[in-house]
Amino acid sequence: xxxxxxxxxxxxxxxxxxxxxxxxxxxxxxxxxxxxxxxxxxxxxxxxxxxxxxxxxxxxxxxxxxxxxxxxxxxxxxxxxxxxxxxxxxxxxxxxxxxxxxxxxxxxxxxxxxxxxxxxxxxxxxxxxxxxxxxxxxxxxxxxxxxxxxxxxxxxxxxxxxxxxxxxxxxxxxxxxxxxxxxxxxxxxxxxxxxxxxxx
Amino acid sequence: xxxxxxxxxxxxxxxxxxxxxxxxxxxxxxxxxxxxxxxxxxxxxxxxxxxxxxxxxxxxxxxxxxxxxxxxxxxxxxxxxxxxxxxxxxxxxxxxxxxxxxxxxxxxxxxxxxxxxxxxxxxxxxxxxxxxxxxxxxxxxxxxxxxxxxxxxxxxxxxxxxxxxxxxxxxxxxxxxxxxxxxxxxxxxxxxxxxxxxxxxxxxxxxxxxxxxxxxxxxxxxxxxxxxxxxxxxxxxxxxxxxxxxxxxxxxxxxxxxxxxxxxxxxxxxxxxxxxxxxxxxxxxxxxxxxxxxxxxxxxxxxxxxx
Numbered sequence: 175x176x177x178x179x180x181x182x183x184x185x186x187x188x189x190x191x192x193x194x195x196x197x198x199x200x201x202x203x204x205x206x207x208x209x210x211x212x213x214x215x216x217x218x219x220x221x222x223x224x225x226x227x228x229x230x231x232x233x234x235x236x237x238x239x240x241x242x243x244x245x246x247x248x249x250x251x252x253x254x255x256x257x258x259x260x261x262x263x264x265x266x267x268x269x270x271x272x273x274x275x276x277x278x279x280x281x282x283x284x285x286x287x288x289x290x291x292x293x294x295x296x297x298x299x300x301x302x303x304x305x306x307x308x309x310x311x312x313x314x315x316x317x318x319x320x321x322x323x324x325x326x327x328x329x330x331x332x333x334x335x336x337x338x339x340x341x342x343x344x345x346x347x348x349x350x351x352x353x354x355x356x357x358x359x360x361x362x363x364x365x366x367x368x369x370x371x372x373x374x
Numbered sequence: 375x376x377x378x379x380x381x382x383x384x385x386x387x388x389x390x391x392x393x394x395x396x397x398x399x400x401x402x403x404x405x406x407x408x409x410x411x412x413x414x415x416x417x418x419x420x421x422x423x424x425x426x427x428x429x430x431x432x433x434x435x436x437x438x439x440x441x442x443x444x445x446x447x448x449x450x451x452x453x454x455x456x457x458x459x460x461x462x463x464x465x466x467x468x469x470x471x472x473x474x475x476x477x478x479x480x481x482x483x484x485x486x487x488x489x490x491x492x493x494x495x496x497x498x499x500x501x502x503x504x505x506x507x508x509x510x511x512x513x514x515x516x517x518x519x520x521x522x523x524x525x526x527x528x529x530x531x532x533x534x535x536x537x538x539x540x541x542x543x544x545x546x547x548x549x550x551x552x553x554x555x556x557x558x559x560x561x562x563x564x565x566x567x568x569x570x571x572x573x574x575x576x577x578x579x580x581x582x583x584x585x586x587x588x589x590x591x592x593x594x595x596x597x598x599x600x601x602x603x604x605x606x607x608x609x610x611x612x613x614x615x616x617x618x619x620x621x622x623x624x625x626x627x628x629x630x631x632x633x634x635x636x637x638x639x640x641x642x643x644x645x646x647x648x649x650x651x652x653x654x655x656x657x658x659x660x661x662x663x664x665x666x667x668x669x670x671x672x673x674x675x676x677x678x679x680x681x
Contacts, residue, residue: 209451216446216447217437217440220440220442221436225436230440233440234446237446238449245454246454309428313429313432331394332426332430333430333432333433335394357390360425364425367428371421371425
């Protein structure tokens with residue numbers, strides 16, 4: 175327990191050398207090391223996937239899939255890559271594949287179609303302390319209505335507050351494209367949420 | 375300040391960058407100064423901040439309600455117990471050690487990575503070729519001019535020499551390292567060989583009897599490292615060979631072009647080093663070329679793998 179707590183604190187401190195050593199240990203089969211990584215990053219990854227899919231149970235499944243893939247590919251992670259960026263990159267690919275698979279099964283639909291069709295959470299989240307549930311649902315719906323590229327950059331920039339460089343590393347898109355996509359995503363969100371924004 | 379400097383959509387996008395702290399200091403200062411005197415733009419910024427507050431509240435609410443349960447970890451744990459992680463492997467270790475030695479770190483965007491990689495390889499290729507030409511020409515005596523027309527690889531006056539290995543292919547599947555297994559000078563016509571000019575891989579001491587023990591030891595270390603790269607290249611080729619059909623043909627063409635360049639660079643730098651094994655810089659060029667090939671093959675492998 176103490177060793178695990180120490181590992182977790184090392185991951186949280188985010189010293190590159192510490193994280194590298196934890197990754198190296200996880201790579202060598204040290205379960206406690208990988209558990210520490212899971213504990214630190216599972217929630218951010220889960221929330222990222224949830225924001226993209228608006229489906230909690232699916233998001234939980236895909237978060238777990240992300241970490242399984244991460245474990246298998248730990249050895250391929252570059253020494254100069256940030257662990258969180260790498261994990262988010264895997265998560266993004268996992269989500270893409272899941273969406274592709276789902277639409278292949280249901281019908282022939284382009285990836286750019288709103289994800290909301292069939293994937294929205296049937297049970298919206300309960301907590302109403304910060305914003306009304308109505309606004310929460312409206313934002314969720316508006317987010318689901320964005321195209322994939324717009325949604326990803328909006329989630330990573332506005333909700334997860336990542337830098338453009340990190341987002342570029344995660345998505346593979348250029349910073350210029352990301353800025354353009356974000357700007358357009360914000361305009362679309364604003365248009366859909368105008369009544370709520372005016373009210374507040 | 376120009377009156378139309380901050381205008382329309384462009385400024386709206388710039389305001390977003392300003393809000394996120396993504397502007398350079400000079401531009402940020404200009405925007406800040408403009409905001410002080412422009413109520414309209416200040417209102418826009420206030421609106422942007424208000425929107426962001428709402429989105430942040432949404433994010434916080436969402437995350438507050440998401441839970442990581444012990445069962446999730448158990449599920450992950452049981453799945454990873456079935457498979458051991460891929461160990462870093464020789465090429466990942468070599469790559470990481472080169473990164474830590476200050477070798478060029480490629481941008482992480484795949485497109486930019488390819489562009490940057492191609493630029494680096496071109497530089498290495500040109501430099502290596504020029505050095506090879508320089509050393510061969512400086513070592514050449516008048517009586518050896520006939521050697522230049524020999525079918526076996528004498529360096530061309532311009533451009534990279536062709537790899538010795540006739541089986542060296544530039545397609546991804548069969549891309550074996552040039553001169554990987556070349557025998558000793560048998561391949562070259564004996565009468566055209568200047569033993570001081572070509573140094574077989576395993577016979578440095580025979581052709582350069584003046585190498586000191588330290589120089590010999592260094593050369594052995596360099597050759598050992600070279601063989602490790604070769605081993606890594608063979609492993610990667612074997613991996614790629616099994617799954618190469620998954621690659622987009624356009625990507626294959628790009629990779630083949632880069633592989634051609636890097637193979638030619640390896641051949642040129644290796645010959646240059648073999649002709650002067652005392653030159654540490656030539657050794658570095660040669661090893662860098664090998665490492666770039668490993669890196670390129672790793673990129674191909676990753677492209678096939680999808681992550």
